[in-house]
Amino acid sequence: SQQxxxxxxxxxxxxxxxxxxxxxxxxxINNLQWYRQNSGRGLVHLILIRSNEREKHxxxxxxxxxxxxKSSSLxxxxxxAADTASYFCATPQRTGxxxxxxxxxxxxxxxxP
Amino acid sequence: xxxVTQTPKFQVLKTGQSMTLQCAQDMNHNSMYWYRQDPGxxxxxIYYSASEGTTDKGEVPNGYNVSRLNKREFSLRLESAAPSQxxxxxxxxxxxxxxxxxxxxxxxxxxx
Numbered sequence: 733s734q735q736x737x738x739x740x741x742x743x744x745x746x747x748x749x750x751x752x753x754x755x756x757x758x759x760x761i762n763n764l765q766w767y768r769q770n771s772g773r774g775l776v777h778l779i780l781i782r783s784n785e786r787e788k789h790x791x792x793x794x795x796x797x798x799x800x801x802k803s804s805s806l807x808x809x810x811x812x813a814a815d816t817a818s819y820f821c822a823t824p825q826r827t828g829x830x831x832x833x834x835x836x837x838x839x840x841x842x843x844x845p
Numbered sequence: 846x847x848x849v850t851q852t853p854k855f856q857v858l859k860t861g862q863s864m865t866l867q868c869a870q871d872m873n874h875n876s877m878y879w880y881r882q883d884p885g886x887x888x889x890x891i892y893y894s895a896s897e898g899t900t901d902k903g904e905v906p907n908g909y910n911v912s913r914l915n916k917r918e919f920s921l922r923l924e925s926a927a928p929s930q931x932x933x934x935x936x937x938x939x940x941x942x943x944x945x946x947x948x949x950x951x952x953x954x955x956x957x
Binding site: 762763765772773774775776777780820822824832834835836837838 | 878947
């Protein structure tokens with residue numbers, strides 16, 4: 733079952749503009765993670781935000797988490813052509829003593845030079 | 846500093862053939878995962894191993910088997926390949942729950 737759902741499915745912007753991507757989830761979580769995937773490569777972890785955090789920054793990335801709305805957003809400021817990739821949100825689901833990540837279907841971001 | 850290494854990178858099989866996809870990590874991580882990625886479907890978990898000696902089914906385990914050979918290695922086996930198993934397969938690992946996963950670069954598998 734899909735826990736995280738990203739929005740929009742695809743986004744095309746000009747270099748220098750900001751890109752905002754959203755993720756909604758269904759059940760309570762203790763953290764939410766964002767990953768990037770460049771074409772032909774594996775996923776790379778970008779940022780993890782815990783349920784008791786509302787906002788987190790990493791370089792040009794800003795992630796917010798609203799647990800009351802069960803949603804998160806990823807903002808990339810001053811985008812570059814190299815930011816062209818697919819972006820995924822992922823949420824942990826507990827299975828007994830363990831937890832596993834459930835990924836959304838991803839957002840395809842194209843940054844035009 | 847290899848991280849997660851998957852072999853092979855590409856493979857073409859005929860229906861009914863068997864194959865083992867290999868995955869090894871050098872980060873001393875406890876948990877390892879196998880996903881498949883299909884267009885429009887995102888990543889779906891096939892099997893995972895929370896720690897050495899344990900394996901559990903994920904969302905789409907049918908047609909696959911796994912072996913956690915030791916702490917470093919986690920293999921995925923297709924006993925009788927079917928065209929529906931054409932996909933890109935990713936292996937991932939992480940040190941513990943609630944920590945990020947580290948991914949390999951995938952195995953692109955085509956079954957004719």
